[in-house]
Amino acid sequence: MPHFSRVAVIGAGAGGLVSARELSREGHHVVVFERNTQIGGTWVYSPKIESDPLGVDPDRTRIHSSLFKSLRTNIPRELMGVRDFPFVPREGEDRDPRRFPSHTEVLKYLEDFANEFGVYKFVRFGTEVVFAGLEENGKWRIEFRCENGDVDYEIFDAVVVCVGLYSQPRVAEIPGIDRWPGEQVHSHNYRDPERFRGKVVVLIGYSSSGTDISLELIGVAKEIHIVWRSPKTELLDRESVISNVSFHPMIESVCKDGTVVFQDGCVVLADVILHCTGYNYHFPFLETNGNVTVDDNRVGPLYKHVFPPALAPGLSFVGLPFKVIPFPLFELQSNWVAGVLSKRIALPSKEEMLADVKAFYEDLEALGKPKHRTHLLGDYMMPTYCNWLATTCGCPPYEEWRKKMNISVHLYRMPNLKTYRDDWHDDELIHQAYEEFSKV
Template identity: 40%
Template sequence: MGFSVSDFPFVVRSDSRDPRSFPSHGEVLAYLQDFAKEFEIEEMIRFETTVVRVAPAKEESGNGGFESTEKEKKVGRDEIYDALVVCNGHYTEPLLAEIPGISSWPGKEMHSHNYRIPEPFKDLVVVRIGNAASAEDISRDIARAAKEVHVASGSNAADTYIKQAAPWLSFIGIAWKVVPFPMFELQSNWIAGALSGRITLPSEEDMMVEIETLYATHEAQGIPKRYTHHLGITQFEYKNWLASQFGCSGTEEWRKETYLTTGVRKRRIGKSSLCFSSLPRFLFV
């Protein structure tokens, strides 16, 4: 499985589990639960807790850091932390397509963010808009119950940044079109190294030059700024650079080959034309 982290490989742990190289979302969830149990991560998580506010700590509080107001089961709590790592990724808020006339359409519209099980789609005609990984996974899942599943796609289908002026703030998982878990692992190790002082940050001037160079390169190639964190094939160079910073081996060749081969197979499918025998009753975006 290409998404597993280095020290916890994907292994089928019971006969009821999914052994495929491209498993179901249920198997991915089970893997994460196994990982949390193996390394006793759940003991360090505050469940049912909302972070209401985060702000740089006041100067009189000491050496930087962040103030946090949290709410756990309606009980408020103020905390001060040495560092803040934001790990909500880029899938928090669903983005629905603006389709003229959709309000008068008699069917239903749903974002993949809200998908859970295929049974509600039994005997329905479903249109899937998009061609990313979650779209393909959901299509296969829904096909077991739906009458028809149609695909509409218009295309084939330094992100860890700690500013010198705010070395206590960092983000994980902003990059997209990547193999996620191995990247998260490398980013986490790099951030831990930077916060502990084992990895020395470049000067703010050098980082700004690198960012400006990246933007200029994208502009020359006609790449819009919203694709700044789109990595695709360049993810492997990025991951290898992260790994080299703390003396870890880079991306295994089989992971890269799996990613590239899967991409080739997707491009062979190409665009799908829509020709409905009946009016679709469900639209996925």
């Protein structure tokens, strides 16, 4: 017999919205707690920055958004949408029809999704979860702060954590940084290039935010020195010749005279160190009595990045993997959670799940992957993971055109950072995508 639960979803970003839909479709009673006054999570842009631009002061004023003003997606819209609600261009003066649209268009898509599937009725705005813990009777106590400042609580059968990954900055460890007199900023607090005009900037990290921000700084900053673990390519060397960009290995140390010393022996007098170094998983509200920990950004132990074996199925996480196509991933993960809670899908035993997690960690160690990359899937692992979820849930497999398009865009992006959003060469895959969309 199916079992229907009262489920608390924490966060009304994309993960929370998709989870709410999947849970409600399954028949569960859903309450989504959202501390802000609108849906969208990290896709809600704010021009404000935190009082600590580095984002490490625990008493800083906190801003949830990590978007910079001109941000466009680095994933084409064909891949971004959930599978039964494609992210296709829509009519309207304030809509962005581009294949790689602005952040405002992504937010509008999420609003369209919430309207289409009636998700708004599940969301309680202005309610910040301050505690989530297991009661002796096996229920979950959720304490939340209301807009008027009062703290109240309710009891639930299960909790789904959907708080995202882009609000708690992760910063590089730099020898001597305490005595360095320059300014430090994390990309979480980057909005536009003007504050860096005429300055010598050391930018750490060259993944998604690092590449986009470095391109914005060209012609604005006096010099840009990019610190990157990977070796330089010929193309990047050519780029540095025709611009004010230099590439370096990691920072060796910094000095009180304002200089930055790189491992290649190069020394520069810098004004700003800009950390494009990612984020830490952060669940300050969650009490699990040690059953779930965050160790060097590994949230664990988690079976398949979702269920902690000791607390399953009452506690689950949707949206932890990174370097993924997020919305379709959320759809499959939350479908799995919904099915497990209704007993449509059976989980392995606690012992079997722990053994699977142990084997997974051993595989990562054998490959030389550090703990903080535990939840990194990437372009090549995501289809395998999604197909496992799809098979487990009884959903259609991850489409081959999605896999091919994702890899095609990834391979084209790096040598064409300035142009890949407006010039592409996968029209046949786009045609396949829209043929599939026409069947929805």
